[in-house]
Amino acid sequence: MTARLSISNLSKRFGPVIANDGVSLEIRPGELHCLLGENGAGKSTLSSCLYGLYQPDQGRIVIDGEERRFRSPADAIRASIGMVHQHFVLVPTFTVLENIVVGTGAGWRLDTRAARRRVSELCQRNGLQLNLDALVGDLSVGEQQWVEIVKALYLGARVLILDEPTAVLTPQESERLFTLLQQMTADGLSIILITHKMNEVMRSDRVTVLRRGRVVGTVETGSITREELTQMMIGRQLKQIEAEDRAGSGAPAVVTISAVSLRDARRVAVLDNLSLELRAGEVLGLAGVAGNGQRELFEAIAGVRRTERGEIRLDGKSVANLSAADIARRGVGYVPEDRFRDGLVPDLTIAENIVLGQQWQAPWRRGVLLDAARMREHAARSIADFSIATTGPGERIRRLSGGNAQKVILARELAKATRCLLCNQPTRGLDVGVIEYVHGQILRKRQDGVAILLASEELEDLMRLSDRIAVIFRGRIMGILPRHSASIALLGQMMAGTPLEQAA
Amino acid sequence: MWTDLLEAGIIVSVLAAAIRIATPILFTALGELVAERAGIYNMGLEGMMLMGAFAGWLGTYHSGSALVGIGAAVLAGLVMSLLFAFMVITLQIEQIVTGLALNLLASGLSTFWLRSAFSDVNKVPGISILQNAPIPLLADIPYLGAVLFDQRVVTYAALLAVPAVWLFLYRSRLGLEIRCIGENPKALDIKGHSVALRQYAAVLFGGAMAGLGGACLTVAATAHFVPDMVNGRGWLALVIVIAGGWSPGRVLAAALIFSFLDALQLQIQGVGIQIPYQLLLAMPYVAAILALMLRRKAGRAPTMLGMSYRRE
Numbered sequence: 001m002t003a004r005l006s007i008s009n010l011s012k013r014f015g016p017v018i019a020n021d022g023v024s025l026e027i028r029p030g031e032l033h034c035l036l037g038e039n040g041a042g043k044s045t046l047s048s049c050l051y052g053l054y055q056p057d058q059g060r061i062v063i064d065g066e067e068r069r070f071r072s073p074a075d076a077i078r079a080s081i082g083m084v085h086q087h088f089v090l091v092p093t094f095t096v097l098e099n100i101v102v103g104t105g106a107g108w109r110l111d112t113r114a115a116r117r118r119v120s121e122l123c124q125r126n127g128l129q130l131n132l133d134a135l136v137g138d139l140s141v142g143e144q145q146w147v148e149i150v151k152a153l154y155l156g157a158r159v160l161i162l163d164e165p166t167a168v169l170t171p172q173e174s175e176r177l178f179t180l181l182q183q184m185t186a187d188g189l190s191i192i193l194i195t196h197k198m199n200e201v202m203r204s205d206r207v208t209v210l211r212r213g214r215v216v217g218t219v220e221t222g223s224i225t226r227e228e229l230t231q232m233m234i235g236r237q238l239k240q241i242e243a244e245d246r247a248g249s250g251a252p253a254v255v256t257i258s259a260v261s262l263r264d265a266r267r268v269a270v271l272d273n274l275s276l277e278l279r280a281g282e283v284l285g286l287a288g289v290a291g292n293g294q295r296e297l298f299e300a301i302a303g304v305r306r307t308e309r310g311e312i313r314l315d316g317k318s319v320a321n322l323s324a325a326d327i328a329r330r331g332v333g334y335v336p337e338d339r340f341r342d343g344l345v346p347d348l349t350i351a352e353n354i355v356l357g358q359q360w361q362a363p364w365r366r367g368v369l370l371d372a373a374r375m376r377e378h379a380a381r382s383i384a385d386f387s388i389a390t391t392g393p394g395e396r397i398r399r400l401s402g403g404n405a406q407k408v409i410l411a412r413e414l415a416k417a418t419r420c421l422l423c424n425q426p427t428r429g430l431d432v433g434v435i436e437y438v439h440g441q442i443l444r445k446r447q448d449g450v451a452i453l454l455a456s457e458e459l460e461d462l463m464r465l466s467d468r469i470a471v472i473f474r475g476r477i478m479g480i481l482p483r484h485s486a487s488i489a490l491l492g493q494m495m496a497g498t499p500l501e502q503a504a
Numbered sequence: 505m506w507t508d509l510l511e512a513g514i515i516v517s518v519l520a521a522a523i524r525i526a527t528p529i530l531f532t533a534l535g536e537l538v539a540e541r542a543g544i545y546n547m548g549l550e551g552m553m554l555m556g557a558f559a560g561w562l563g564t565y566h567s568g569s570a571l572v573g574i575g576a577a578v579l580a581g582l583v584m585s586l587l588f589a590f591m592v593i594t595l596q597i598e599q600i601v602t603g604l605a606l607n608l609l610a611s612g613l614s615t616f617w618l619r620s621a622f623s624d625v626n627k628v629p630g631i632s633i634l635q636n637a638p639i640p641l642l643a644d645i646p647y648l649g650a651v652l653f654d655q656r657v658v659t660y661a662a663l664l665a666v667p668a669v670w671l672f673l674y675r676s677r678l679g680l681e682i683r684c685i686g687e688n689p690k691a692l693d694i695k696g697h698s699v700a701l702r703q704y705a706a707v708l709f710g711g712a713m714a715g716l717g718g719a720c721l722t723v724a725a726t727a728h729f730v731p732d733m734v735n736g737r738g739w740l741a742l743v744i745v746i747a748g749g750w751s752p753g754r755v756l757a758a759a760l761i762f763s764f765l766d767a768l769q770l771q772i773q774g775v776g777i778q779i780p781y782q783l784l785l786a787m788p789y790v791a792a793i794l795a796l797m798l799r800r801k802a803g804r805a806p807t808m809l810g811m812s813y814r815r816e
Contacts, residue, residue: 051694053815074696089694091687093804102684103695110677155695 002065004029004190005050005081005159010059012045019045020056021213027159027192030185034201034221035194036233037210038431039402043194046210047161050192051083052076063159082157084148086164092137099136100151122153126184141289142173149180153189160184161192166200167457170289171492178203196233196432198226209233234432242464243283243443251279254420254451255301260310262296262475270296271307272475278420278451283442285466285483286455287491293475294455295337298424301453302334303327315419328357333417335409337424337455343409344397351379351393354412382411403434410441420451427456439465459488473497508775509768512647518767519651523659526763528553528720530662532741533748533755534669535713540745541673542706543686543808547603548588549714550738551610555580556718558614561729562621564631564722573631573723574658574716581715582708584610589707593700596812607738615731630727634658656724658716663756665713670752682706686806689813699813714738740792747795750805758795762788 005027012020020042027033035043048054050061052070061068063079070076076083090099101115116132123130128146136147145165152160162181166174178200181191185205193204201207202221209216209232216232255278262271270293278284288294299305301312303324312319319327328334336342344353355364355375364371379393386407390400397405406426413421423442427435442465446452456462462469462483469486471478471494479500481490493503508514532549539546546552556577563576584606591602622628634656642653673679681702684692689699717737722729740762748755769784 052696053694072696073694077696083694085694089688089691091684091691093687093807094684098680099691102680103692103697105677108676108678110675110680 003027003062004031004064006062007046007050008060008062010046010049010056010061012042012049012054012056018213020049020059023059023210023213023215025208025215025218027190028205029190030188031206032181032185032191032193032204034204034207035192035210036196036201036207036229038196038233038433039429040212040431041210041233042213043210044163045213047083047163047192047194050076050081050159050161077155077157080156080158081161082152082155082159083161084145084152084163084165086167088144088148090136090144090147093135095133095135096130096139096147097132099147100154104155119150119154122150125187126150126153126180128180140173141168141291142170142176145169145173145177146180157189159190159192161194163194164196165193166195166197168290170495171459171488172496174200198229201229202226211235230432243446243467251281253277254280254315255453256311256313256316257297257301258311258313260297260300260307260312262293262300262305262307264296270475271300273310274472274475274477275310276453276470276477276480278453280451281446281449282467283446283452283454283465284480285462285469286453286472287459287462287469287495288455288472289495290457292472292495294424294472296475297472298334298336298422298453298455301327301420301422302332304334325357328416329361331417331419333413333415333421335406335413335421335423335426337428339402339406339409340397344405346398347396349379349394349396350383350388350390350400350408351375353397353408354379354382356412358416382408386411403430406430406434406438410438414441414445417445417450421445421453423452423454425455425457427458427461435461459491462486462491463488471495471500479503509771514771514775516647516650518764518771520654521767521770522760522764523651523663524655524763525766526759527656527659527662527724528717529737529741529744529763530756530759531658531665531717531720532714532738533744533759534662534665534752535710535717536741536745537748537750537752537755538669538673538682538713539706539710540750540809541686541806542682542703543689543806543811543813544589544592544703544707544710545599545603545810546585546588546707546710546714547600547742548584548606548610548738549603549710549741550734550736551603551607552581552584552588552711552714553718553721553734553738553741554607554610554614554732555584556715557721557733558617558718558729559715560719561631561722562617565629568632570632570634570723574719577715577719577723578712579715581711581713581718583711585707585711585714586704588711589704592812593703593707596814599810599812611732614729618729618731625731628728631722633722633727634724658720658724662720666752666756673752678702678705683806685813686808689808690815693813693815703813714741717741736789740788743792743796746805747792762791765791 003026007023007025010020010023023046037043049056052073052075068079097112097116097119100119105111119132130146136144165177185191195201204221206218207221208218211233257274257276260271260274264270286294296305300307303319303322314330340346358364359370363374376393383390388404388407390404427438442452454465463486466483468480468482470480471491473495478494481500490503494500532553536546536549559580560573560577564570564573588602588606591597592599619625636654637657638654643649673683681692685699685702693699718734721733744755744758747758765788769787772784773781
């Protein structure tokens with residue numbers, strides 16, 4: 001069988017960094033091919049080269065036996081390569097049809113009639129039910145992804161690159177996606193799936209593992225185990241951290257949330273009569289599809305956001321009149337979801353970021369000034385303790401990788417968290433090795449008797465680390481279950497809005 | 505005296521004046537509407553109108569033809585907006601600051617040229633201005649004819665530009681692409697199209713329209729050029745785009761409301777009602793501020809308005 005797409009000896013460097021180093025790869029017609037690798041392994045660079053967003057420094061790209069050179073996405077599209085980006089590139093105020101049609105066609109007139117016919121055909125052929133006149137902003141995330149896929153097919157894609165497509169989906173939506181992908185490959189489409197989730201890799205036909213910009217190998221998925229793949233990916237064996245069971249659940253509550261409600265700027269309820277208890281020495285996992293009120297819940301507890309109704313108590317005292325600084329001073333650490341926006345000031349140094357929020361307190365202040373020497377010393381210690389890869393305390397956060405930036409936040413927040421630790425997506429986008437480390441730190445806090453609220457999109461992580469798991473949907477708790485009675489299927493149902501009592 | 509205002513003849517003349525006064529603002533606002541839908545905030549409208557007014561006057565003076573004057577005004581608007589586009593799209597300089605700088609440039613440049621061409625600024629020659637061009641038959645309709653169909657050619661053009669801009673934005677491929685750029689430029693970029701090229705087109709269109717709007721102030725209204733004669737109309741056009749919620753029909757409505765207030769205050773002054781004229785003059789601008797306050801909730805600006813696009 002001749003390859004649909006073959007890449008040989010492709011290299012791309014950014015200054016001194018080699019992102020792709022002599023990558024060679026073949027994609028067959030009708031194949032579901034996984035690209036597996038950690039952050040910085042070169043997956044994204046490779047796909048950007050394939051889509052004409054970057055120009056490789058050397059190497060050949062051959063499609064259907066013809067060598068191609070991509071100077072822009074237009075060239076890639078002409079060579080029938082399509083791409084679905086991890087963060088959807090859609091216009092929420094446009095209809096489905098407009099999103100698909102914009103930038104296509106010829107002439108001055110916008111001919112939606114012919115376009116509508118072709119799009120309906122594409123949907124029908126792939127068994128997708130999309131209302132072409134619905135506004136994209138009103139669709140569920142799963143449906144938005146279909147729009148992205150149809151968009152690429154409409155441009156005539158015969159090789160489809162999907163970048164981490166399940167990061168934002170519920171387990172059920174992911175399941176549907178895979179059914180769709182298998183159908184499309186049976187139809188002759190070649191799919192390149194970029195992922196780091198093992199259970200997805202195992203559903204592909206072949207997998208190519210990248211590490212530090214190089215291909216470690218391409219294997220038939222049927223002939224290899226998850227453990228072997230993990231080892232190929234990180235170059236060593238991984239020990240999985242798991243919380244040991246603890247008898248009884250009689251620990252006292254540190255944070256009590258009772259009947260809290262909150263509406264957003266559009267007056268839509270984001271927290272709806274929500275009650276929870278965070279107990280000392282316990283990890284409460286919070287599962288849910290992104291955007292169901294997790295962020296608001298975390299911010300309400302941390303005092304960043306005021307609730308409209310209900311009450312939050314910290315060690316028995318209402319936090320209603322406390323500022324975020326007061327709450328932090330009472331022993332609450334908060335690791336926010338968006339680390340560069342809410343967790344750090346990218347243009348300040350590591351030393352400055354580590355004391356941020358406590359700059360008025362001893363020991364950092366000396367009169368009206370900051371004690372720079374002490375800050376530097378403290379930062380240097382944190383850098384050593386958390387093995388942060390950096391040139392030193394004076395380095396700006398902007399220059400750190402996501403994992404190292406996250407360690408700076410952890411260094412600051414773990415120190416504060418003597419009573420309660422709030423972690424919203426603490427490992428998102430981090431490498432396996434760093435994830436392991438972060439999980440270890442969280443469990444150490446649990447050992448110290450700190451009450452922990454942990455939200456994560458990785459259900460498997462939640463099931464390993466949590467004592468109990470609560471599922472949030474549209475600002476309501478669908479149920480709380482001890483981790484041993486949780487399963488991906490059950491959590492998935494609850495994440496889609498089925499209360500625990502009704503979930504099978 | 506207040507009752508004088510309710511006479512049919514007076515009402516007709518106020519309404520006719522309102523539509524005439526709306527002309528320059530409408531041209532400018534429609535152009536800015538297109539630029540803003542492409543994500544570009546042109547704070548230099550005042551200056552572009554001023555250059556249009558100056559070029560329109562100078563062109564008409566030298567050629568004796570209003571058409572040449574209007575052509576010169578459009579050209580002046582294009583040149584100004586090309587400079588603006590180069591600065592904010594290619595060099596990605598902050599849009600607001602760039603717009604403000606262009607206003608200063610236009611103010612200085614037009615005065616300088618005026619002074620170097622005519623040593624005595626107080627004896628600047630006048631031009632023959634465009635006269636009303638009543639449309640046969642339609643102009644004879646009682647009341648309505650006098651309000652709508654006995655206007656200058658530029659006014660008809662401005663009114664026709666409203667459905668034209670609407671058709672362009674909502675029924676043409678380029679219009680859809682321009683709206684897409686204002687919301688999410690990457691969506692167009694990854695389909696292999698140049699975002700910058702389309703933004704240039706939108707900004708140049710906006711500049712040409714502002715030049716045209718400026719020309720109306722001299723070629724179709726006052727016969728003389730006076731330094732800084734645009735007198736806030738460029739800023740008003742910016743407000744009207746916001747008050748009109750970035751849609752051509754509502755921009756027309758907003759422009760008419762403001763110019764109606766303007767016409768009304770002229771009439772009130774005319775019939776001699778005892779209100780300090782400074783208060784009357786301020787009326788449209790007070791209305792503009794009120795409109796902005798009311799639009800705070802309802803308005804939905806293009807998401808990427810004012811932000812330059814760079815592929816990451």
